[in-house]
Amino acid sequence: MDTPRHLDTAPPVAPSPQKKRLKMPDAYVLLFLVALVCAIATYIVPSGAFDRVTNDEITTTVPGSYHTVERSPVTFVGFFSAIAEGMANAGPIIFLILFTGGAIAVLEQTGAITGMVHSIVNKFRERQFLFILIVAAIFSILGTTGIVVNSVIGFIPLGIIVARALKWDAMLGAAVIYLGTYAGFNSTLLSPSPLGISQTIAELPLFSGIGLRTVIYICFVAATIVYLASYARRLKSDKGSLLGSDWFPSKALVSDTEDSENVVWTGKQKLIILVTALCLAGFLVGTFQLGWGDKEMAGTFILIAIIAGLIGGMGGNGIAKTFIGGCQKLVYGALICGMARCISIILDDGNILDTIVNGLANLLQGHGPIFVSVGMYLVSALLHFLISSGSGESVVLIPILAPLSDLLGVTRQVTVQAVMMGEGVVNCLNPTSGVLMAILAATGIPYTRWLKFMWPLALTWFLIGLASIIVGVLIKWGPF
Template identity: 55%
Template sequence: MTESKQLKKKSLFRLDAYVLLFCILLLCALATYVVPTGEFDRVKNGNVTTVVPGSYHAVEPNPTGFIEFFTAIQTGMVKGAPIIFLVLFTGGALAVLDKTGALNAAILTMVRKLGNREWLLVILITSVFSVLGTLGVIVNSVIAFVPLGIMIARAMKMDAIFGVALIYLGVYAGFNTTIAFPGTLGLSQEIAELPLFSGIGYRTIIYVTFVIVTILYIGRYARKVRQNKSILGGELFPSDSGSTTMEVDTKNVDFTTRHKLILAFTGIVLIGFIVCTILFKWDVNEMSGIFIFIAIGVGLLNKMSGNDIAKTFLKGCQGLIYGALIVGMARAVTVILEDGKFLDTIVYGLATILEPLSPMAGAIGMFLGSAGLHFLISSGSGEAVMLMPLLAPLADLMGITRQVAVEALMLGEGVVNCINPTSGVLMSILAMSGISYGKWLKFMLPLTAVWTVLSIVFIVIGVLINWGPY
């Protein structure tokens, strides 16, 4: 390979996340001048607004102008504010917690006890977070836990990709195969007129299979890192990472009573948040507030002054500005697509293509179509309210059960969640950890391919067994 080609390949794999999203924004803006515009009528059922099948009609084009292109970025920042502040406040709270030394001491104690048995750690952490993901307890808020994975990876002498995968893929292996999350599965089943969380037996088999495959993949990558085959090369923790400013001292550190008290307080507050998420539907806004509370409580337990807590918290926020604002850039893509009024045209075209297919081909087509649309509609619930009203009657016409149609939608958006450049959560995590999108793709594409094959197999089985409502 020539030197120029090597440099070109290197620059591609280190393309800045903001530059990548700006290019995507530009392509979407240009598409508003080319793609035919149209809309479905929409009807509100309770708190859910869905499209009306058969109501698609052409509307006046609304191409993105020069000023509108740049104001879309600001609008994206405003709409992404809840997650942006979650990222910032996570950095602030972790900076205060890191200053106490409690987290360092706990991680080193755990690593010393585990030795080189990273398989055990991968199984435990990935399994726990997958449960939280499949129940929808932690989805967008996974951002708050990724720095913990980075710190564990540092202590184990792994790399940033391993640290991110440990937490992020744990949550999304569960969320992508959700068995009881009202926000996506429950909403889709409600639109499809299926009993809430019906089909849980078969979905549990899918969930367990995905988690096992993910654990094996992360464990295999950990072994490669041990063999000095990290995708990140010699730069295991890229220097531009906000989260890596929180170092893990690799020397022996005493795990004191104060450390235990600080971590117990933090753990109880986070468990309380999880409980309130289930009982009171707490989400990102409440978690942002929780991290302010944790920072104050941890600081006081460590006998820090008010000024010291504030300065440390703000310094932690500053370290994650790069990772926070990327959420707004990703959200700006949705702003342009919605204002350009051509998303409905794409959905209508998909439904038209699927209608004449056989049941088997149609079910697989639903899965592939959902996966493709998720690059444009990065919200799972948003895709459900747009696509499910069309897929449900389409499934009836094609001889596919509605349960299979729902799962095709769930798995379709699920398999691309972790490679989707318009996902604010993914791009924020990559920015926080300093991993370029290209290198993440190099790590993630083989697992995405395995997830895709598994999804098609399970969908085909669903068609063959005529998977019904229960």
């Protein structure tokens, strides 16, 4: 007699429940939560304000003028309006990002970028350290002079394209350009903003103290180049990429032709690259001579797209369609800047930013020069998470800290350096930085992975900055 089928079959085993992994919130969700916490704080933190004066179009706080004001908590409507206002205020950088995507798409369509990248790769495939050194050093100069700061976003797509060709991941492709620029900017030598503004407010000679700052700049850039080179070696080892198996999380900045073999770089494509280089050189000259910024660079990318498309034979309709398609790919990365900007708007509308600044400044009184200078360094770093603009932080902090430093035996040059270094060492970790979040959004790099990549270098920068401030106190770095 046959055994019934249901008796000779083993009972099914219930699947074991899988643990749910904690998922990092989307960049927009993260910034929304930060903004929400700030809005709630306007109901808890006492409202206050400093008096302000305007001299030569620079508005600064009046030391000792802090006073309480009527509480003005951010309402439900005000909270969401602040997001819209942040988008409006970030308009220039948003359009810069969008137009960068449009211009890159046109250049890719002509084949000029593919040909150029393969030409570069053929020269540096076996000399990657030299490539990192040259690119990072060039962008550090552009950063430390203030020529390329927010507009570094426009160069990130080229870093991603080169990364694919050199068998790097998106992290290193973005970092060579972004960290190269900000290693220079964070140890600024000749930047009109925020260094020039800070020294003007502190009544110091413009760009004074350049000797020690040059040493700091060299240390920042050298540490950055060594770190990037060590990560490049990691990519070739068993440890691999910090991005895991997906080395290029976002496909928005890459094309399908970058891995093709036997790429021919034609004379027409070389002409396109030459014209592009001349346009960018013209922008750099305009930045230095005429004070051009994000809006002018966005316009430069429109001009590049038109000229490149015409030389490449794309025609008016082809240029427009390709340009708009490129813009669409970077909408996510562009709007993140406005989301980051709304946080400072909420703090201002709620009248609690000055309260926070006043409280931090009061903590420094009654201590020795080294303690005070290091305290200024840490206060500036903490405040930068709320005021992501370097110049914005300077006009708030310097008028308060400069007179305080006179009373506590710290030179004003050290005070300026403490503020510059404080905001600098957290610049590339700050989730409220529109530039950082735009780069991460465009490249698809998760913020948590970027933190894991960035923290060793940020710690190195922090220690260099700490040492420079202590040295400044000991040598009474001046002129005063």
